[in-house]
Amino acid sequence: RKEVEQDPGPFNVPEGATVAFNCTYSNSASQSFFWYRQDCRKEPKLLMSVYSSGNEDGRFTAQLNRASQYISLLIRDSKLSDSATYLCVVNEDSGYALNFGKGTSLLVTP
Amino acid sequence: NAGVTQTPKFQVLKTGQSMTLQCAQDMNHNSMYWYRQDPGMGLRLIYYSASEGTTDKGEVPNGYNVSRLNKREFSLRLESAAPSQTSVYFCASTGQGNTEAFFGQGTRLTVV
Numbered sequence: 001r002k003e004v005e006q007d008p009g010p011f012n013v014p015e016g017a018t019v020a021f022n023c024t025y026s027n028s029a030s031q032s033f034f035w036y037r038q039d040c041r042k043e044p045k046l047l048m049s050v051y052s053s054g055n056e057d058g059r060f061t062a063q064l065n066r067a068s069q070y071i072s073l074l075i076r077d078s079k080l081s082d083s084a085t086y087l088c089v090v091n092e093d094s095g096y097a098l099n100f101g102k103g104t105s106l107l108v109t110p
Numbered sequence: 111n112a113g114v115t116q117t118p119k120f121q122v123l124k125t126g127q128s129m130t131l132q133c134a135q136d137m138n139h140n141s142m143y144w145y146r147q148d149p150g151m152g153l154r155l156i157y158y159s160a161s162e163g164t165t166d167k168g169e170v171p172n173g174y175n176v177s178r179l180n181k182r183e184f185s186l187r188l189e190s191a192a193p194s195q196t197s198v199y200f201c202a203s204t205g206q207g208n209t210e211a212f213f214g215q216g217t218r219l220t221v222v
Contacts, residue, residue, distance in 0.1 A: 008150075034210060041147065041198055043213035087153070089211070098143060098204065098211050102152030 004090050006101035014109055017078050021104045023088030024070045030099075033064055035073050036087040038103065044087055047073075078108045112136050116201050116214030123191040123221045131186040131217050133201030141204045142184035143168075143211070144176060146197040153200065159184055191221045 003026045013019045025033075033050035048055065050062040050071050061074040075082055088101035114135045123129055135142065144156040155168030157176040165176050173195060175187045184203075188195060201214040 041216070043200055043215050044153070044211075045213070046210045049210065098155070098202070100145075100153040102150075 004088055004099050004101040006088050006104050008102060008104060010105040010107055012107045012109060013078050015078055015080060017108075018074065018076045019078060019106065020072055020074045021086055021088075021106075022070050022072050023101050024068075025088075025090045025099070026069070027090070027092050027099075028066075028069060030090045030092050032091040033062075033071050034089040034091070035060075035062055035071075036089055036100075038085045038087055047086070075106075078106075080108050080110065082106060083108045114201055114203055114212050114214040116199075116217055118217060119215065120218050121220070123188075123219065125192060125221060127191050128187065128189050129191065130188075131199055131201075131219075132183070133185065133214055134183045135201075135203040135212070136182065137203060137205065137212065138181070139203035139205045139212075140181070142178065143202045143204075144174075144184070144186045145200045145202065146170065146195075147200060147216075148197050156186065156199075191219075193221045195219065196221045 005024045035047040036044040037047045038044040048057050048062050050064045054063045059076045063072045085103040085105050087103045090099045117132045140161050143158040145153040147153050154170050156174050159165045159178040162181045177185050199217045202211045204211045
């Protein structure tokens with residue numbers, strides 16, 4: 001099975017800090033990439049898609065590096081409400097679609 | 111807009127009992143998935159269905175069966191529950207192409 005690897009953390013950061021997560025994937029034929037957020041074992045919800053050119057949504061920036069086979073998520077000006085687990089998701093070709101990393105835990109402290 | 115609906119939300123079973131977890135989506139999605147999530151293990155794929163009438167094994171299919179009843183519904187059956195199947199189960203669906211996945215709210219299953 002193709003692998004998606006994430007640093008499990010936890011990342012403990014103060015409010016207002018900038019934090020970055022990386023995720024590596026092993027299948028060079030992977031088609032699309034996403035970051036999901038999961039709170040306290042509730043259902044995962046899409047945070048943002050990751051495009052080849054990179055994309056930004058408010059305080060969140062996602063980057064894709066196909067040559068090195070990793071994606072990243074940058075969170076600026078961290079809020080307490082950003083505390084959650086962040087899941088890297090790689091959509092491969094037919095077969096094991098929606099390949100999930102195990103998640104990176106973020107705790108933002110006052 | 112319901113999205114993906116899972117039932118039940120909570121269930122306690124005795125070892126050896128059987129049950130079916132139900133999942134339905136109203137987004138006309140082709141692909142549907144069943145995952146289980148255990149502490150420290152992330153989401154692991156049990157079975158998936160790329161389209162109505164087809165199902166395939168995922169990473170951890172042993173002890174489970176599935177049925178893609180129609181395009182909307184994808185059920186997961188535990189024929190003889192074991193304590194190792196205590197977990198949180200998520201159903202998900204995706205549309206055509208490389209689109210995002212939508213998840214149900216999960217079923218918290220305890221087998222005693």
